[in-house]
Amino acid sequence: xxxxxxxxxxxxxxxxxxxxxxxxxxxxxxxxxxxxxxxxxxxxxxxxxxxxxxxxxxxxxxxxxxxxxxxxxxxxxxxxxxxxxxxxxxxxxxxxxxxxxxxxxxxxxxxxxxxxxxxxxxxxxxxxxxxxxxxxxxxxxxxxxxxxxxxxxxxxxxxxxxxxxxxxxxxxxxxxxxxxxxxxxxxxx
Amino acid sequence: xxxxxxxxxxxxxxxxxxxxxxxxxxxxxxxxxxxxxxxxxxxxxxxxxxxxxxxxxxxxxxxxxxxxxxxxxxxxxxxxxxxxxxxxxxxxxxxxxxxxxxxxxxxxxxxxxxxxxxxxxxxxxxxxxxxxxxxxxxxxxxxxxxxxxxxxxxxxxxxxxxxxxxxxxxxxxxxxxxxxxxxxxxxxxxxxxxxxxxxxxxxxxxxxxxxxxxxxxxxxxxxxxxxxxxxxxxxxxxxxxxxxxxxxxxxxxxxxxxxxxxxxxxxxxxxxxxxxxxxxxxxxxxxxxxxxxxxxxxxxxxxxxxxxxxxxxxxxxxxxxxxxxxxxxxxxxxxxxxxxxxxxxxxxxxxxxxxxxxxxxxxxxxxxxxxxxxxxxxxxxxxxxxxxxxxxxxxxxxxxxxxxxxxxxxxxxxxxxxxxxxxxxxxxxxx
Numbered sequence: 001x002x003x004x005x006x007x008x009x010x011x012x013x014x015x016x017x018x019x020x021x022x023x024x025x026x027x028x029x030x031x032x033x034x035x036x037x038x039x040x041x042x043x044x045x046x047x048x049x050x051x052x053x054x055x056x057x058x059x060x061x062x063x064x065x066x067x068x069x070x071x072x073x074x075x076x077x078x079x080x081x082x083x084x085x086x087x088x089x090x091x092x093x094x095x096x097x098x099x100x101x102x103x104x105x106x107x108x109x110x111x112x113x114x115x116x117x118x119x120x121x122x123x124x125x126x127x128x129x130x131x132x133x134x135x136x137x138x139x140x141x142x143x144x145x146x147x148x149x150x151x152x153x154x155x156x157x158x159x160x161x162x163x164x165x166x167x168x169x170x171x172x173x174x175x176x177x178x179x180x181x182x183x184x185x186x187x188x189x
Numbered sequence: 190x191x192x193x194x195x196x197x198x199x200x201x202x203x204x205x206x207x208x209x210x211x212x213x214x215x216x217x218x219x220x221x222x223x224x225x226x227x228x229x230x231x232x233x234x235x236x237x238x239x240x241x242x243x244x245x246x247x248x249x250x251x252x253x254x255x256x257x258x259x260x261x262x263x264x265x266x267x268x269x270x271x272x273x274x275x276x277x278x279x280x281x282x283x284x285x286x287x288x289x290x291x292x293x294x295x296x297x298x299x300x301x302x303x304x305x306x307x308x309x310x311x312x313x314x315x316x317x318x319x320x321x322x323x324x325x326x327x328x329x330x331x332x333x334x335x336x337x338x339x340x341x342x343x344x345x346x347x348x349x350x351x352x353x354x355x356x357x358x359x360x361x362x363x364x365x366x367x368x369x370x371x372x373x374x375x376x377x378x379x380x381x382x383x384x385x386x387x388x389x390x391x392x393x394x395x396x397x398x399x400x401x402x403x404x405x406x407x408x409x410x411x412x413x414x415x416x417x418x419x420x421x422x423x424x425x426x427x428x429x430x431x432x433x434x435x436x437x438x439x440x441x442x443x444x445x446x447x448x449x450x451x452x453x454x455x456x457x458x459x460x461x462x463x464x465x466x467x468x469x470x471x472x473x474x475x476x477x478x479x480x481x482x483x484x485x486x487x488x489x490x491x492x493x494x495x496x497x498x499x500x501x502x503x504x505x506x507x508x509x510x511x512x513x514x515x516x517x518x519x520x521x522x523x524x525x526x527x528x529x530x531x532x533x534x535x536x537x538x539x540x541x542x543x544x545x546x547x548x549x550x551x552x553x554x555x556x557x558x559x560x561x562x563x564x565x566x567x568x569x570x571x572x573x574x575x576x577x578x579x580x581x582x583x584x585x586x587x588x589x590x591x592x593x594x595x596x597x598x599x600x601x602x603x604x605x606x607x608x609x610x611x612x613x614x615x616x617x618x619x620x
Binding site for chain 1: 357360457
């Protein structure tokens with residue numbers, strides 16, 4: 001079966017936006033897909049808007065362009081909604097994973113919003129308000145584009161040099177994101 | 190075994206496999222991850238090299254010059270202003286015929302300051318006497334780096350491997366790293382015949398005046414020209430050993446039967462291949478030619494590959510200010526020399542990181558040579574509504590903006606996404 005997904009991540013420098021994209025690509029690769037991830041950031045750093053792009057494909061990826069028509073957008077900082085065109089190009093019916101309590105656009109039926117307090121959920125495990133792995137867990141659980149096992153392997157691999165404690169904490173944060181989706185699904189069911 | 194690696198990380202691994210004895214660099218954005226990777230390897234004891242964090246790019250280039258003159262295999266990397274600051278030393282390295290290998294993480298040149306990718310930096314060094322490769326993918330960056338040491342040391346010429354900043358350096362994609370044993374078999378230990386040695390004193394880099402300077406330049410020109418068959422042979426040998434080749438000097442894509450060919454360099458050619466496939470599926474006779482080796486400039490090979498096409502588009506990410514497209518000018522000269530007079534349209538885009546999307550590339554094909562009859566129709570050029578495009582082939586902001594807007598329009602049947610409330614502000618830039 002032919003698979004092709006494009007994801008755009010929005011965040012601020014220091015929130016692990018680039019790492020989140022890399023983890024998603026690594027997980028897809030672990031699952032046997034071709035994948036690609038790369039960031040776009042300015043010469044500013046912490047606090048400045050950052051974008052990162054992910055492609056997941058069943059065939060070789062040749063293009064190195066940014067992602068313009070994503071299937072999903074992950075927003076790590078709801079404050080960015082005020083100033084950035086975060087949903088540009090998002091496909092109709094596309095998924096938005098927002099680090100925030102509330103859907104800011106509840107009347108729209110164009111997109112599927114998933115809003116979760118990822119910073120707080122992340123803080124439980126990471127000791128500081130980092131939303132990235134929680135959001136990834138939610139993305140993986142709601143799309144099934146990558147397996148949770150592969151995502152955990154990706155965390156283990158990417159954070160190998162950072163030590164066992166941080167790996168475990170991030171895996172717990174991932175599961176927190178997954179749990180948020182599965183609980184929500186149970187409520188709906 | 191394939192791995193998913195960041196381009197810079199993959200290059201750092203490839204450098205390690207080449208066993209350099211000296212690594213010297215000064216950090217600059219788009220090159221930093223390569224150098225950080227190498228520093229880490231040295232610190233971890235995985236790479237037995239002297240790592241020197243230089244005081245400037247001028248210093249870094251001078252250190253690798255001295256290292257190679259002293260018989261050591263050396264590596265450096267830089268980008269943009271850093272490459273320009275190295276300029277004087279890079280001319281000397283080339284003039285001294287020292288086999289230095291470096292990576293240029295291609296980045297725009299200021300002013301205005303810009304950290305994103307185009308080819309202006311390395312193109313500014315095109316006359317220095319370095320062999321220059323422009324790679325399309327991170328796999329090619331890895332393989333070309335290993336080939337570069339072999340070529341450099343066999344020809345006693347410096348080699349610059351140019352890879353697009355961000356689009357390659359910061360991109361995680363699948364790469365196969367060769368084994369150390371296989372690289373050792375392909376790349377013998379460095380033995381420099383002219384090594385400076387106090388026990389056997391000689392002069393390297395003595396003066397030369399009007400009676401023989403020109404002969405040195407002429408010999409240098411011949412040496413770089415003569416590298417062409419060496420580059421081809423080593424790429425073929427690499428293919429035998431590793432099962433991958435990258436076209437040697439240049440790489441054709443669906444050129445057979447093509448009436449219109451697009452010539453370009455670097456990572457943009459991946460998207461060009463996708464566009465060629467799409468247009469071919471629609472029955473349009475288009476193809477692509479990727480120039481991998483810009484110096485030496487393979488004029489005859491280019492003419493040979495393009496002999497069957499009726500028209501050529503050159504899409505390039507640098508401009509010779511006051512003249513226009515650099516690659517286009519050189520191609521026209523090469524074709525003229527070969528007695529070939531087909532039209533060559535020069536298009537310059539992707540400057541300062543502006544993305545050459547498949548849509549833009551497609552519009553370049555359509556607007557410049559969109560006629561079904563195959564004749565060049567200037568009105569298609571005029572459709573781009575900017576005289577500068579015709580004069581200098583420079584894709585302007587409006588063209589790309591319009592394309593982006595058209596894309597959104599096509600996709601959503603309207604000008605992008607505009608929710609009524611309460612977040613109309615948040616997407617105003619997207620409508």
